[in-house]
Amino acid sequence: MIKNTAAQMSSALEKGETTSVELTKIHLDRIADVDQKVKAFLHVDGESALKQAAAVDADRASGKKLGPLAGIPLALKDVLAQEGVPTTAGSKILQGWKPPYDSTVVAKLKAAGVVILGKTNMDEFAMGSSTENSGYGPTFNPWDLTRTPGGSSGGSAAAVSAFEAPLAIGSDTGGSIRQPAALTGIVGVRPTYGAVSRYGLIAYSSSLDQAGPFGRTVLDTAMLHAVIAGHDPKDATSINAPVPAVVAAAKSGDVKGLKIGVIKQLQGDGYQTGVQARFSESLDILASLGAQIVQVDCPSFEYALAAYYLIAPSECSSNLARFDAMRYGLRTGEVDGASAETVMNATREAGFGREVKRRIILGTYALSSGYYDAYYGSAQKIRTLIIEDYKKAFTQADVLVSPTSPITAFKIGEKSEDPIAMYLADVATIPVNLAGICGMSLPAGLADEDNLPVGFQIMAPAMQDQRLYQVGAALEAALVSKWGGHLISKAPALGGAR
Amino acid sequence: MSSLSRDEVAKLAALARIEMSEAELVSLSSQFGSILDAVARVQELNLDGVKATSHPQPLENIFREDVVLPSLTPDQALSGAPAQEDQRFRVPQILGEAE
Numbered sequence A: 001m002i003k004n005t006a007a008q009m010s011s012a013l014e015k016g017e018t019t020s021v022e023l024t025k026i027h028l029d030r031i032a033d034v035d036q037k038v039k040a041f042l043h044v045d046g047e048s049a050l051k052q053a054a055a056v057d058a059d060r061a062s063g064k065k066l067g068p069l070a071g072i073p074l075a076l077k078d079v080l081a082q083e084g085v086p087t088t089a090g091s092k093i094l095q096g097w098k099p100p101y102d103s104t105v106v107a108k109l110k111a112a113g114v115v116i117l118g119k120t121n122m123d124e125f126a127m128g129s130s131t132e133n134s135g136y137g138p139t140f141n142p143w144d145l146t147r148t149p150g151g152s153s154g155g156s157a158a159a160v161s162a163f164e165a166p167l168a169i170g171s172d173t174g175g176s177i178r179q180p181a182a183l184t185g186i187v188g189v190r191p192t193y194g195a196v197s198r199y200g201l202i203a204y205s206s207s208l209d210q211a212g213p214f215g216r217t218v219l220d221t222a223m224l225h226a227v228i229a230g231h232d233p234k235d236a237t238s239i240n241a242p243v244p245a246v247v248a249a250a251k252s253g254d255v256k257g258l259k260i261g262v263i264k265q266l267q268g269d270g271y272q273t274g275v276q277a278r279f280s281e282s283l284d285i286l287a288s289l290g291a292q293i294v295q296v297d298c299p300s301f302e303y304a305l306a307a308y309y310l311i312a313p314s315e316c317s318s319n320l321a322r323f324d325a326m327r328y329g330l331r332t333g334e335v336d337g338a339s340a341e342t343v344m345n346a347t348r349e350a351g352f353g354r355e356v357k358r359r360i361i362l363g364t365y366a367l368s369s370g371y372y373d374a375y376y377g378s379a380q381k382i383r384t385l386i387i388e389d390y391k392k393a394f395t396q397a398d399v400l401v402s403p404t405s406p407i408t409a410f411k412i413g414e415k416s417e418d419p420i421a422m423y424l425a426d427v428a429t430i431p432v433n434l435a436g437i438c439g440m441s442l443p444a445g446l447a448d449e450d451n452l453p454v455g456f457q458i459m460a461p462a463m464q465d466q467r468l469y470q471v472g473a474a475l476e477a478a479l480v481s482k483w484g485g486h487l488i489s490k491a492p493a494l495g496g497a498r
Numbered sequence B: 001m002s003s004l005s006r007d008e009v010a011k012l013a014a015l016a017r018i019e020m021s022e023a024e025l026v027s028l029s030s031q032f033g034s035i036l037d038a039v040a041r042v043q044e045l046n047l048d049g050v051k052a053t054s055h056p057q058p059l060e061n062i063f064r065e066d067v068v069l070p071s072l073t074p075d076q077a078l079s080g081a082p083a084q085e086d087q088r089f090r091v092p093q094i095l096g097e098a099e
Helices: A006-014 A020-038 A046-061 A104-111 A154-161 A178-184 A218-228 A246-252 A273-288 A299-322 A340-351 A354-367 A373-396 A419-426 A430-435 A465-483 B006-015 B022-043
Strands: A041-044 A073-077 A115-120 A167-171 A187-190 A211-215 A259-263 A292-296 A399-403 A438-446 A453-460
Touching: A006 A020, A006 A218, A020 A041, A020 A046, A020 A073, A020 A115, A041 A154, A046 A115, A073 A104, A073 A154, A104 A115, A104 A218, A115 A154, A154 A167, A154 A178, A154 A211, A167 A218, A178 A187, A178 A438, A178 A453, A187 A218, A187 A465, A211 A218, A218 A246, A218 A438, A218 A465, A246 A465, A259 A273, A259 A373, A273 A292, A273 A399, A273 A438, A273 A453, A273 A465, A292 A373, A299 A354, A299 A373, A299 A419, A299 A430, A299 B022, A354 A373, A354 B006, A354 B022, A373 A399, A373 A430, A373 B022, A399 A465, A419 B022, A438 A465, A453 A465, B006 B022
Parallel strands: A073 A115, A073 A167, A259 A292, A259 A399
Antiparallel strands: A041 A115, A167 A211, A187 A211, A187 A438, A399 A453, A438 A453
16 A cells, blocks of 8 residues: 555545555554654654544545545655654754644645645755755655655655655755655655745745655645645735645646757756766656757856855845744853854854855855955856856747756765765756756666666756656556556565564 | 865754754764755856746735734633743743843
């Protein structure tokens, strides 16, 4: 049962073949069996999950009309506030903090009857591409426990690929949903900026952050997308428009006559041979299904990584000023007569990890007088050029595509001493965030040289998220029929007892 | 090749309210050269006349009706406070002795 899709679990619940309590129990058992190896979760709340599940079962028994994901278990990235449940964003500065309110994403999940199993590990404040920057130790890739699952939503991705949960929520500021989805062989979507409310999402870079869904199939991911998306008056950047018909698109999967643009700048040097091979193969499949493949030129994308590593740190240096040891979170250094400023300095030193400090300092530098125009100002102009390149490319193609990550899952520790090497992991995902559009990663197969999953990235214009699912479903169906099953079925068993 | 001295990092750390150890200041200073070189690529293009984008959406003020909505109780708002007194956040001394 744990290997079923969320859609299959939903239909089993509807037919009375299983209960939510039973589904929740088998996933809690799976977590007990394998999570000491994977370390996807920071906090598991079995008791509360079973209570939620029993409530959904009672509603179903009483004949109440339930949504399709009612009773389905889910893993929640620890960046989202959940009332009364420890929420740390992977940081020691928030250790033990229990939010007094639900984020809108959590409120929507609860309203839909989704059962939240627990909170997943992440790079501290979502800053990282490997989950090694967590204040609570790394998460391990279920495909190879010596490797990272990517990041920053590595815990959520690992939980889904290790069958600890059929669905998960992540957040994506520079690729933090799509890149771990690619590295763990599952599906992940970063919705259009403003499509999912940021209320209660602990901020890293406010103009780039967006929560989104993970699943093992395109349809499962669409079903979760439909639950969490929608306008929210509590978020001033939330888009007031109907949610795109993502579930219908995931069920149709027709690409006949669709124009698919391959971005010239997101391939070649730095992209692993097996990544390129699986990418080209997927393009051939899409062409054989009737799509028209065109080449598009986005010259400013060469500068996207540089612009991102100025804009995101600049915004983070401002956003993380709220961790001041006064109102919540860690307070340390409170010796007799110590001033508020001394306590603040000591607390931020003790509570923030290395990468977070690095980005705060970089952002402080980029925003400081004398350097502002040369760094932050130039980065904002590059952002304009990237938006213009996308606009032009979307006149030539309905969706754009690239490999999600230039490389497959790397070894734990391999890049942790080299910030620039780590930053390069996001080179193909960052342009989407800078432009505020949407993107999906789905499994394209295993790289021949290392037998590790490769992700195929699809990008669509703002609020055209349904196109991701339409193309993703078409490619997925063709690949699954070629492989004789989903890619994830080839993942190692992890030695769980059940 | 860009660089940032140990003293420059110390100044930034003070502005960012982080009391860094000597080892951290030295280590960050040694890494900053390559990071600044990487991000300085934004200066390679001629950007004259290009508008800056701070946000993917055109932002405008959003108003709502001036009605009372449910909000946190004082107890809820104080629930994560490191210290509290009389329904208020208790903080270390803010003003100096002489002030």
